[in-house]
Structures are given as C-alpha cells and as structure tokens.
Amino acid sequence: MSLRAKSFIKRTKKGNVIKVIKEHYLRDDIWCSSALCESCNHTDALLSATPRATESFRTPHYIVPDTNVFMNQIDIMEHPAIKDVIVLQTVREELRHLSMPIYNRVNAIVADKNKRFYAFSNEHHKETYIERMKDESPNDRNDRAIRVSVKWYANHLANGKKKAPITVVMLSDDRDNREKAKSAAIKCSSVRDYVADLTDSPELVDMVVSAKDASEAQAKADGKIEYEEHLSQVQIANGVKNGKFSQGTLNISGHNYLEATVMATVEGKQQNVYIVGRKNMNRSIQGDTVAIQVLPKSEWKKTASVAIEEDEDEATEMKAESENTDGMDVDNALPEMPTAKVVGIIRKKWRPYCGFISKKSIHGTEGSTSAQNVIFRAMDRRIPSIKIRTTQAHTLAGQRIVVAIDSWPTTSVLPLGHFVKTLGSSGDKETETEVLLLEHDVPFQEFSKRILEDLPAEGEDWVVLDKHVHNERRRDFRHLNVCSIDPPGCTDIDDALHVRALPNGNFEVGVHIADVTYFVKPGMPMDEEAAGRGTTVYLVDKRIDMLPSLLGTNLCSLRSNVERLAFSCIWEMNENAEIVNVDFTKSVIKSKFSFTYEEAQNRIDDDRMQDDVTKGIRTLNSFAKKLKQRRLEKGALTLASPEVRFNLENDSQDPVDVELKELKDTNALVEEFMLLANISVAERIYSKFPDSALLRRHPTPPDSNFEELRRALSEFNISLETSTSKELSDSLDRAVIPSDPYFNKMVRIMTTRCMLQAQYFSSGTEAEQDFRHYGLACPIYTHFTSPIRRYSDVMVHRLLEACIDADLTYGQELTDKMRMKELCDNLNFRNRMAQQAARSSVELYTNLFFRNKVVEEDGHVIRILRNGFVVLVQK
C-alpha cells in the first residue's frame, strides 16, 4: 500500500477555519468484479460475463456513468433495463456532496444484487488514483479520474487471460468530457444516444432529462421572463437573519392551487402567511422550504376561499397566468391576512408525481410516435401541471403515469419534467391503489428474500419450547384466563388481557403484548425494513404489512389456544381501579378466547354467562369505566372522526355498501387498558433513558386553530373555551342543540380537525413540560401495545426490556438521542403518510361506490367557499 495525503479547508460550526488532512491509502487488492476476469482475486463477481451489446457498441460492455448522469438521469439508472454498471467512488463521493437523496438512491441500486451495479473504489486503487495537477479544477480532476478508470477497465478486460471480447462504455452528457474521452480512445456516449439503442425499452427515451438547452437562453434573451429570479442562498440566509425574510414550508390549499400558506414568524408572531398567485409563489412547489418577503399592507389579501381546478390545456394555462388572481373578490368582513411572495427556495421537495396526461394537450393522430410536448397533471391537486416531452403520448393517454420534475426556469410558466414509468390504466382499482401508495410514499414492495431469511427456520411450525419458559426469565402465564378482544376479522392480534382476584382483596390485571422483539433483533435486515416502513398501512381492501405475515398474523399474533411469547404489563389494582403496583415481564401465555368486540359485549350483557372468563371481562369493563371517568375528569377529550367501513363484494372487492363504524363498550374497554399500559411503560422507560426514551406527545393547539370553528359556533351562541383540554372538553359537552342530535358529534368532528398531530419524539430533544399529551390529558405517553403494526412500539419494547433486564446488552440504537430523533422523524412522517393513504383509499372507494349512482341522504354544510361548499353526510 502506498500513502497519499488529501487536504481541504473547512469552517467549523463556531466559524473558525481549519485545515483538514486525511490520509489516503492506495491499494492493489481492489478487484474489477467482472465474471470473465481471471486475473483478479474476487469471489462472487457482480458484473455479468455477458453484458448487453447495442447497435452503436457491438462489443458486450459494462457502463460507467459520470456524476451528472446519476444526478440528472437517476430514473433511467433505476430502470430494470440498465444493468452491469460500474459506479466509481469518485462519482459516489461527488454525489454525496451534491445530493443526499440521489446518493441514497444510488446506494440502494448498488445494494440490489440483481441490478449488478458494482461500486469500484477507484480512488483507492493504485492504478486508477490520480493526483490533481497544478491549475486543474477539482471538477476537471474528477472527470479525468473517471476517464482514467474507464481506460483502466478497458485495458484490464482486454488483457484478461481469456481475451474476453468485453469492454466498457462511459456515459456522459458533458460534451467536453466526451471529446477528451474520444481523444484518449475511450468509448463513450451521451445518455440519449445510448438509450435510443435500447429498443426493447422504448420508454427510456422519454425518461431522458434534457440538459439545459439553448431555448432557455434564447427565451431569456427575448425577454420572455415569467418569474423573478430567486435570490442566492447567502442573500436568503442573511435576509432571514436580519428579519427581512421569513422562512417556512409552503402549503398549497387543497381547494385552490394558486393559493398557499406558509407558517412563518411575521411581526414577531408565528402565523399563517398567504401566498397568492403564480407570480408570488415564484416556482415553489408544495412542501418546499421557502424564503418569503411580506408584501406591503395595501397588497394584503382577505382569505379568498375559492375552489379552483386547474384548467385543462396550455392556452388557458397562460390566460390564468395573466389574469393572476385579481378576479377573486373577497368577503370584506374578513380580516386582512399577511400576504407575502416567495423570494427563494431554501430546500426543494420535488419527488416523482403520479398523474395523467391531459388529453387536450396531445396532438397528432393516434399511433403517432413522434416526440411532442404534453401537459401532465398530478393526482395531488396542489402540484402544478408539468410539461413533458414524450414519443408515446397516445399510448399514455388514459394511463396513470409517474413523472419527475427536471427544472423550472424563469422563462417557463410550467415546470419541465420527464416521464418515469407507467402504472396502469386510470380508474382501475389496482392502479389507483398503487397510485395512492406511491403518492404517500408508502413502501409496498414484497419483502425481499434477505428479509424473509430472518424469520425463524421452523416457519409455521415454530412453537414455544421449554427453553423459552425456563432460560429467558419469562413468567409462565399459560394457566391464566387470558383473552383478546378485537374487531372482526382481525388476524394480527397485538394484545390480550387478563384479570384475577388476589388474596388481599386487590386485583391483578395483565396486559399482554405480542413479543415481537423476540423475533426482530436490532440490525437484522427485517428490523431495518420495519424501521423504514414504520407502520402497517390499512387500506380499504388491503393491508401493507410492516412485518412479514408469518410473524404478524401467526407467530406473534396472540391467537386463542396457542402458546405465544408476550411482553406483559401487570398491575395490582384495588377495587377502585387505582394502581397499587406495576410490574413488567416477558412471559408465555395461552389465550383462551379471541373475541370480537360484539362477542365480548354479548358476554357482558348475557346474565346467564357466569364462567371465569366472562366474569373477568365484566371486572375489566367496570375498571375501564372507572379509568375512563377519571381520565375525563382530568380533561381528556372525546373527539370524533367519521370512520367509514365498506362492505366489499367478495370476488371483485367492489364496494357494495358504506357505513360509519360503530363503537361498542368493549372498544373502550380495550382502549382504556392500552392507554394505561402505554402510560406506565412511558414512565418506566423515561426514568431509565432520560435522553433517548421514545415517547409520544400531543402539543396544545394554538388558539388560532379554533378561530374558524369558534366563528361558526357563535352563530349558535355557543362559546368554545380552548385554553386547557379540560375546558375544551367541558365546552364540547355543552355544545348541544336539542333539535339536532347529530350536532354535538359534528362539532367534535370539526374540533378534531383543529388539533395538531401527535408526534413521536426522543425525550432528550424536548423540555419535560412539552411531553404532555393534550388529547389524553396525561403528562407522559408512549406507544407500547401494537408492535406488530407500529415500529415505535418495537423500539419501546427494546427500551423496556433494557429497563427490566440488567444483563441485557444493547447498542447505541437505544442511547443515542440524535439517532432516536431521526427515527422519530421518520416514524412521524410514515404515520402521517399512512393516515393520508388510508383516507385517500376511503375516498377512492367512496368515489367508486358513488360512481354512476344517486343516493339521497341528509347532510350538514360545514364550510362555505366562494364558489363551493363542504358537506358532512351523516349516516
């Protein structure tokens, strides 16, 4: 090995400047990983012995893309047709500095052995490392490093013992780089030319992102400027610092794509600031972190609640642009809201969008395959239309497709993008479900082989053995009358309960939770996958599992009459349901019954049933009522959200009926004990891990959230007190109109919409007074009871196990508060997405249900827009 030094200058957080020196070792044991090569010592060669050959490059070859190819054409690189690619270290390192999302996507491709992308450490290879020359820019040096590696590969493969007819082709969209390569006799091609030869995948051509073309410069020269230039990052940072600008996340109205709000600090107050019109939004897209400048008060708008659908073709698009938003006259009674314009985008939140091609924008005759510009409209109404160029316009009509944005120059009204893939025809249930999963970023692919390998080898035959009972400090609860109560058809049973009288007159109440962490150990691929998924997603017709179903619906599921491993929370309670003592233990249980809510309710109600199990449920039920009573007294909220249930036809899975979910006493029974277990566990893990306990908080909603509701209620002379949850709860109880029995429920539904989202967080990142759960009115809370379907609970199980088992060894995953914070951020995101996906699924089925159907029902108007209204239908 020989040694080189690399140095660069870095500014520390404190603002100081340091020179960083890194050693850089060059090796002679980095192999080429070609299956044909005999001179290298690699085992498990990744690159195939028979890679693709094309019309222009008739020798079978591997592909070496340069950095910009990955940066701009990552969708093409992810396409299954692209295989046998060498990813140079130089390229990977450049990508890491340029874009973390792209870097992560490239890493994901490299990890996928089927794609055969080989990460070659050219920077540490003795023969491919190059020293930067004097007066050579770092970029030029890296381009040269890429060419040197390509050349090395070409020579290396040519000199192999077999004299294999195999070579390498460099892909680069940089003409200068290609010229230099050609003069060094390196085979190279632009991406567009290369994929044009891949005739078996014609869609690839549509996916090519064109480099910033001359037309843009031309348009600029012609003075055809649609938008103001964005300010530089430094100007923005400074402006934010000195208060000239504010920063926040752009949130476009679901009703009107030309109206957005940004939660930002304006005039020293955290408030919603309006951005109205295309010009003022200045090319920012839903979710972007933007810098805004508040407009003079004379230009402030009133809340202009107008429902606007985007017009269909480009011509009107332009018109809408010129009209701007002047046409929106507004209710003068409303107060003026601070209004601002976007001066720069701090972080773009671009992602691939699902949607369809606007039919009106397609030109030419059916079957024509000449390239044309068409308008793509995203399913997410908050996303602007995107202009794409495609050769398959006619084939794509009526299809759901995925499109990515490439750029949005100041000269173009609409952002420019490219086609990524086709999902299927619109209106098709499968396709639409895939669309909504993609739109909510739900990972829904099958579990990979690597993940399934983590399952117990016994498969379905896995049983509880003596060793589980004796060697693992498990308590044996198999003799207890444990039972579970769940919705009908539930197969992933997380929790079960038991109660028994103790000799001292108190009761022992146990909550038993599936011991998922027995099977899912930190660091195994299954664990990483589950952490990434975060939660099981429930759609109307299907469930996207967080864990493989062998665990979820079988080995972990606490089914009746099967011995199962559990994590138990055992309380000693007196007859007033007050906790005397709490204990946590791993255990073995054998559930006696799996009830549905209805069955359990029937048992309670049926006086003839006097067996131990039924008596137990009655005891639990009475305890639950006491617990609930106490909770409500402390100010816990009873809110409502309309939960819809579809009855699906068995074969076609088409909805045949729709109803709102009904709640029974027994729902509350289970819920009460789960809440109690969660609180007990939260206290315990926080005491042991003050910095890194995973907890759940529900922040107090700001008063402003209630304003609209308060105004609406004032019409009925009902006041709403919101300063504490107790006051809110009391005023909700008073919000009754005798003539309308549904009114109170409706107010509760609307109150739910004023709430903030509950969030997971790491205890070290928030002050203790902010741990409160507003809705449940308790000072500390977490999730412990559903480890099969929520990753947060898996983590909490691990934390709790570390609390009760002094000998347990654990790593930083439990103690590093920043890691815990990152995990929480992901779980919060996944959770939100899962909820939205579920809601969209309901919407989809509601639409399917009402398609070509007229149904008459009573409804309440809950919000009036300028040109529309929102109705809540009760059934």
Add this chain to the structure above:
Amino acid sequence: MPYLSQAERDYITEGVQSDLRADGRGRLDYRALVLETGIISQANGSARVRLGDGTDVLVGVKVEIDQVEPDADNVGKVVCNVECSPSASQQFEGHGADDLNNELTQALQRVLGGPQCGINFEKLCIIKGQQCWIVYIDAMILDYSGNVLDTIFMATKAALFNTRIPKTQIQDLGDGEFEFEVLDDVEDAERLDGIENIPIGVTLNKIGTGHIIDASPLEELCTEAKLTIAVNKDSQICGIQKGAEGGIEPGLMSEMIQTAKRIGQSLIQQLDQKLQDEEQQVDEKRLNGENIEKLGFFAMV
C-alpha cells in the same frame, strides 16, 4: 544549571580572540543548517530548522478568523508564542522553561508583531470593521545546542514562506452588509503579502574583546553581553535587543551592527534560495501530477 570552570572560560575566550573556536569554526562562521517546510500538514504553514548537531526548532503557523480590534478595524494580527520542550533540556521540565519562553516570545513578537516585519497587515483584514485573520506563530524548541533565537527566526521565516491563507470571497448582501465565504480548496489558498520582507535575527555574543555569531551553549555561558539584531533582505534593521549583564562599547556596538547586517543578508539569501529550490521541486512534481512525498520529520538527521 551547567557550570563552567575558569579554565574552560579562559579557553573559550582565548579561542574567540584568536579566531579559532572550540569546534574549529572562526568567529563569524555559522554551523550547518538543515531546513524542511510543510511537515505539520494540519498547520497552515510549518518549518523545522536544525542547526549543527543540536538546536532543533519546529514552527507551526495557524490562521484563525477573529473580530477586528475596534481601534484598528482594517488590519489583522500576528501572535507569536515560543515553548521549550523538556526534550531539549531537563531544565525545561514543568515550569522550568517559563521565563525563557516569555523572553523568547517577547523577542519574536516585538519584531513580527508590527509593520517592521514587512507583512501587509491590511491584507489580513477580511471585511473592514468586521473580521480579520490572526496569524498564530508557535515555535517549539525540541533540542538545544545554543543560538536558539536566531534559529527561531529562521524557522519562522521559512514557516511563513510555507504558509497559505485560505482564500475568502466577499459577498455583497446589499444594505452595506457583507458576508464572506471561505473556499474549501487548499489550492486556492494564498501566500501572505510581503513575505519576502520578513527579517531574521542575528545574535552577536561579546566574549572578551571580540564577538562571535551562532554561539554554542558553552560560549553562551561565557558571553558578557549579547546583541540580537533583526535584519531584512534590504539590510534594514527591524529591531535591536541587547541581552546579558555586560556593556558594549559604542565603537564595538556599531561594528557589531555592521557585522549583523552583512551576515543577516547572506543568511537571508541562502535561506531564500533553499526555500525556492524546495518549492520549485514540489511545483515540478505537481505539474506532472506526481506525488509529493515529504521526507518527514528527522528524515535528514
């Protein structure tokens, strides 16, 4: 404390008189000198000078960003610090070197801290009224065999020659506000302005009626009076420091100053030559994209 007998003292004094010193040198002969720059890679500049078989000085230069002084808002600063490591002498253990450290630091700071050193302090200011560079010069005495101060001066001049200040780019934020960015590329870093004017020190020791340069430890013990004169390449005197107990006759004084100017000039010429040769070699290698392998510490001992 090393102790010198009268016989030794006489031997040395007579040696100076007859222009033949104990190690065979004449009065105005310098010992052989080994020089190497850029060996502390994490520093912005560094140099090591080994004089004869004994005195070894390592100088590291680091630059930091700081707020400008309110009364001098358009200049940067140079801050010197000298430390004697106990590896050079057991006397330096613990706080044993504190007095000497102070004395040497002061001597260096007096010459390099002000405009007399020739560095363009205004160029060290990044944004007027806001930030400037502070150049920290840290000298370490690793081994000791006389004439430390002169060695420190030479090592410092070499280290400053080797120093590159990261390049900054100033951005106008409008409203009279400025912000700057530091370029992360080492290649963009620039040399200090006025580096060629930096003086070196020549110490003359008066022994008996004669004076010598580059004194050995024993000669230092016999020294009645010493005079350190800082001289730059144009023979300008940039500082004078008189040391030790004895006095110097006015006639001898001006003779010593003349000697210092002459010796200083030739030393600067030799030093500059060495530095330029070294740099040229590095540049040639760089031009061909070759690796620049530094010899590393003590490679040349």
Add this chain to the structure above:
Amino acid sequence: MSRLELLTPEGLRVDGRRPNELRKIIAKTSVLAQADGSAYIEQGNTKVLAAVYGPQEVRHRMQILHDRAIINVEFNVAPFSTSERKKRSKNDKYDNGIKLQTSQFPRSQIDIYLQVLQHDGGTLQACINAATMALIDAGIPMIDYVCASTAGCIDKQPVLDLNYLEESSDSPELTVAILPRTGKVNLMSMESRLHVDMLESVASLATEGCEQIHTILDAVVRDTTQHLKDSLMQ
C-alpha cells in the same frame, strides 16, 4: 451536513484501509542530541516525539524508592498539533505502564518526556510506542517491548487503529498495550460505551495490532543497531 460514510459498501474505511489494517508507521531512534535516549514515531498523521533522561539521581529526595527507580512522565501537546489551535496544555495523565527492570536502578529516576507534534487519533498508543523506543535508545534494560494499539467498532465491524475522523464519529475506542513475547496485557483503556459482546473481538483485534507494531518497531531497532553488531563481529 451529511453523515460521513465510515465504511464503504466495498468494506473500505475513509482513508482506504481495510478494517484490520494499521496506518503507516515510521519510527526512528536517536533523533535528539541532548536526551539520553530519544525516538520519533508517526502512526499515520499522529506524530510523537519522546525523550528519555536517566537513570540519574532523584531530584526530590522525598520520592526516592530504595529498591527501584522512579519513573516520571511529562506529556506535552504542541499548540499546532490539533486541527484547531490549542492553548498550551501540559499534563501527565498518561501512566503508560512501561515495563522496565526498575529494580536494577534503586534510588534513581528516569524521566520520559512526550511531545505530541500532530494529533490524528490514537495519541496514547503512539506515546507508549514512542516511549518504548526512546527507552531502548537510552539503553535501559527492559523485560520486553511495550507495544500499544487501538481498536474500535464501526457499524458492528471491529476496526484497527482509528484515525481522528473515526474516533470523533462516536465510535468506541479501546487502547491495549501488551508485552509481545508473553502476550501479557499491560494496559487496557477505554472511555466510551462498547457492547460487551463486541469487547472480545475488538480487544483481540487490538492485540493483533500490537503484535504487528512489535514487528515493525523491532525491525527499526535491529536496523539502527546493526552497525554496533557489525563492529562487535569484527
């Protein structure tokens, strides 16, 4: 700020080493004129100078031990040794467990001065190795070399000889010093959390590193003393 990739998918570390490889070591003895023994060692970019004085008379009579020599260690960090300049700091927190035949020198004192010139991780191990070399250079009889090495753990993979970047990215670091001939462990020090399951593999990797270092240091000593041997043979 993007999190650093400490181990690439190909299994290389940030500087291109594999997990079980040491950094480049350069060692030299007799580098100073004044000291009785001296040594200079570079382990990667960590550079340490050691000087040994003695055995000699004990300076503070109070400290005299009647059956063996006392050992005094002073540790000093150069202000430019770290990436951010440090104000002068002196301490002697490292008792580096040097194994000398101290009983041969009753009522005397041996001083070891350590000077860190550049810090890039693993200062303790470099100091121990430098001190060993300086003591050998001073001709003080020793039972054996004391060779030190560090090992840590990145993504559950034990790695040898951490550099500063790896050290500062929250990886645990264990320093081990052994007497290579007997394999006895002389020093084991860790100031971070490490999963107990990993301890054994990390410790054995560090021990392996010590043995590699022994081979390197021994070669240096034999090389520099060759001329003595030659002159004896004549």
